[in-house]
Amino acid sequence: DQQVKQNSPSLSVQEGRISILNCDYTNSMFDYFLWYKKYPAEGPTFLISISSIKDKNEDGRFTVFLNKSAKHLSLHIVPSQPGDSAVYFCAASVWAGAQKLVFGQGTRLTINP
């Protein structure tokens, strides 16, 4: 039972355009969501997070949107840069004194010059 799903295994975007990565979840108890970026041979790098009391969080070129009714979140990267090429993981957790992150399968983003 996959509680966090990233249905697009890969995405290709032209440099300078907007990249939109999507994530769906099934567990309505999740109240904290994160995006991580991963380069080959490295650990996941934290990008941005959002709690369930918000519907948007912005940090520079990265914005995360949360639609609780649809159980959907998305990561927008504007403008996309070649260094953004990586695998992006969506993760979710239930805040209950612990942080057991449940990860999606990842989306490989390729930024084309």
Place this chain on the structure above:
Amino acid sequence: DSGVTQTPKHLITATGQRVTLRCSPRSGDLSVYWYQQSLDQGLQFLIQYYNGEERAKGNILERFSAQQFPDLHSELNLSSLELGDSALYFCASSYDTNTEAFFGQGTRLTVV
């Protein structure tokens, strides 16, 4: 560099053997997490420690155990290794349990 240090980076061992993976969290972080990333399973939460105490458990096999020491470093012990245990094992740390976790570079375990 996330500040989380994992050793060794690579480990090759035979089935039935036992290995220990080590993690040093970021300075000041009290919480340590272990994750397993295998080809077909993605990143799976194994276990979390907070200030020396086990806080949460995920899909961790009975053959696996972990602990967090007084200096806050953590070790993951894997015993009676099977071919299916081959994976990347990541350690992550956070200041407490409601802030984002920072990951180490991982230990690639290959069981032959």
